[in-house]
Amino acid sequence: MTVPPYADKIHNWYLELQTRICQSLEAIEQESLKIDLYKSWQAQHFEPKKWKFNQSGGGQMAILQNGRVFEKAGVNVSCVWGEFAKEFAEQIPGAAVDPRFWACGISLVIHPRNPFVPIVHMNTRHIVTTKSWFGGGADLTPSIPFDEDTLLFHQAFKQCCDSHDPLYFEKFKAWCDKYFYLPHRNEARGVGGIFYDYLNTENFSTDDNFNKDVGKTFLKTYPAIVRKRMEMPWGAFEEDILLKKRGRYVEFNLIYDRGTQFGLKTGGNPDAILMSLPPVAKWAA
Amino acid sequence: MTVPPYADKIHNWYLELQTRICQSLEAIEQESLKIDLYKSWQAQHFEPKKWKFNQSGGGQMAILQNGRVFEKAGVNVSCVWGEFAKEFAEQIPGAAVDPRFWACGISLVIHPRNPFVPIVHMNTRHIVTTKSWFGGGADLTPSIPFDEDTLLFHQAFKQCCDSHDPLYFEKFKAWCDKYFYLPHRNEARGVGGIFYDYLNTENFSTDDNFNKDVGKTFLKTYPAIVRKRMEMPWGAFEEDILLKKRGRYVEFNLIYDRGTQFGLKTGGNPDAILMSLPPVAKWAA
Numbered sequence: 001m002t003v004p005p006y007a008d009k010i011h012n013w014y015l016e017l018q019t020r021i022c023q024s025l026e027a028i029e030q031e032s033l034k035i036d037l038y039k040s041w042q043a044q045h046f047e048p049k050k051w052k053f054n055q056s057g058g059g060q061m062a063i064l065q066n067g068r069v070f071e072k073a074g075v076n077v078s079c080v081w082g083e084f085a086k087e088f089a090e091q092i093p094g095a096a097v098d099p100r101f102w103a104c105g106i107s108l109v110i111h112p113r114n115p116f117v118p119i120v121h122m123n124t125r126h127i128v129t130t131k132s133w134f135g136g137g138a139d140l141t142p143s144i145p146f147d148e149d150t151l152l153f154h155q156a157f158k159q160c161c162d163s164h165d166p167l168y169f170e171k172f173k174a175w176c177d178k179y180f181y182l183p184h185r186n187e188a189r190g191v192g193g194i195f196y197d198y199l200n201t202e203n204f205s206t207d208d209n210f211n212k213d214v215g216k217t218f219l220k221t222y223p224a225i226v227r228k229r230m231e232m233p234w235g236a237f238e239e240d241i242l243l244k245k246r247g248r249y250v251e252f253n254l255i256y257d258r259g260t261q262f263g264l265k266t267g268g269n270p271d272a273i274l275m276s277l278p279p280v281a282k283w284a285a
Numbered sequence: 286m287t288v289p290p291y292a293d294k295i296h297n298w299y300l301e302l303q304t305r306i307c308q309s310l311e312a313i314e315q316e317s318l319k320i321d322l323y324k325s326w327q328a329q330h331f332e333p334k335k336w337k338f339n340q341s342g343g344g345q346m347a348i349l350q351n352g353r354v355f356e357k358a359g360v361n362v363s364c365v366w367g368e369f370a371k372e373f374a375e376q377i378p379g380a381a382v383d384p385r386f387w388a389c390g391i392s393l394v395i396h397p398r399n400p401f402v403p404i405v406h407m408n409t410r411h412i413v414t415t416k417s418w419f420g421g422g423a424d425l426t427p428s429i430p431f432d433e434d435t436l437l438f439h440q441a442f443k444q445c446c447d448s449h450d451p452l453y454f455e456k457f458k459a460w461c462d463k464y465f466y467l468p469h470r471n472e473a474r475g476v477g478g479i480f481y482d483y484l485n486t487e488n489f490s491t492d493d494n495f496n497k498d499v500g501k502t503f504l505k506t507y508p509a510i511v512r513k514r515m516e517m518p519w520g521a522f523e524e525d526i527l528l529k530k531r532g533r534y535v536e537f538n539l540i541y542d543r544g545t546q547f548g549l550k551t552g553g554n555p556d557a558i559l560m561s562l563p564p565v566a567k568w569a570a
Contacts, residue, residue, distance in 0.1 A: 250566075
């Protein structure tokens, strides 16, 4: 059996992190009540939505829609297990010999309404086949970048990485730049962050702690960046830039993103997998 | 050398078809001047835009944007040649032994503004490696389907197919249904049409004529369907259905469409390849 003995413990951490992230974004929705810019919209809460995996397990999505600061924010925790399809198993470490897997993780994408507030993605996960590893990352995609925000984001994850291994940050930052790239556009998706996969130092609790710290770092840094930008007024010009940036985000997620491919190919819930898609996007001709 | 002796002749046919299609859609833009529904928008013309392929050849896009009836219509003719990348060559008939190719074709996607007017796609192409073949198809994607329009579209292509081979229609219609399908949504992209590939009866002019007839059939049927629906008033409810249908269209094109993959993997012009993407699309949470 592939379900590890610590399954509930790790699953509960992801659920706890989900709750904390949702509360933190809901607090921003409430704070925005005093900002006139958002007067056309209502402050919103996250709506939970459970779903079942077509094999075993399932997940709990939390979606905030049509809010004041957040046009769409989706935070999904999934804990699924079963067997990989044969052709897919060959691409997954340890699955060629035995296709059974267990996977648990959290994934979020936030689409703010204000073009000065960056889009963000964060994901951490633990996967078990005949091998086991951690993976994850966080990357920032501003429509209108501010060096100051980029620096803040990178510094936060540098500090997080450095407290675990002095080699992590440089490696995971480069991996992020390489991964979140649209070759057909010769364009980076955003301004980067960190990306890691197949992490297994053979010390489970060390790796588990690093993975947890990535989640905590997200909680410390993204809301701070939102608060710095959310009072900046915008107009149709900036909105157009935002909607086109979202178009690029859709291109990346549907053409290249491995999490999306993983989900769609393992028969996952399309609503949960494609929760990352923006509410509205534009393409220039 | 892979450039066939009839290269110019076939390329010119595609350019001629492009002109006729553009004129036919521009005529609808003009007719709409008397329809009050479209008073907020200007009638538009197609703007030509030439592009160069990163190996040899290139293309000519024609794009109509922000029109009255057509929010975006893109008709692209490309005629490119060079060598396939090794890993890609293995998937293309005749290219594993010699990676050189020549490809010429026309491709269009039309995104109407009125949710009662269906989205449409048409493509015909001729590809030469050490083998050579024709491919193409046309399929209708109504946001709000009318059986009457679906029937008209299918009947037109049935007539076109039947005049060439009594077995074509059934085969190409089934291929279309199978191809334009979103497995992750358990959903057809639209109401179908025809799709064919690797067509080579060993009589070049027979196949060439069939390919040309597919283009002519498009010209006969789609504008007629547009004219039947373009005067139907719509509101926010129907517009929402349209924008979400476009979201699905984006999913299909970026995740599954072979033409898109072919273009992106051969280093084609991303603007021409992704011309099929809608100006705006929506996703429900």
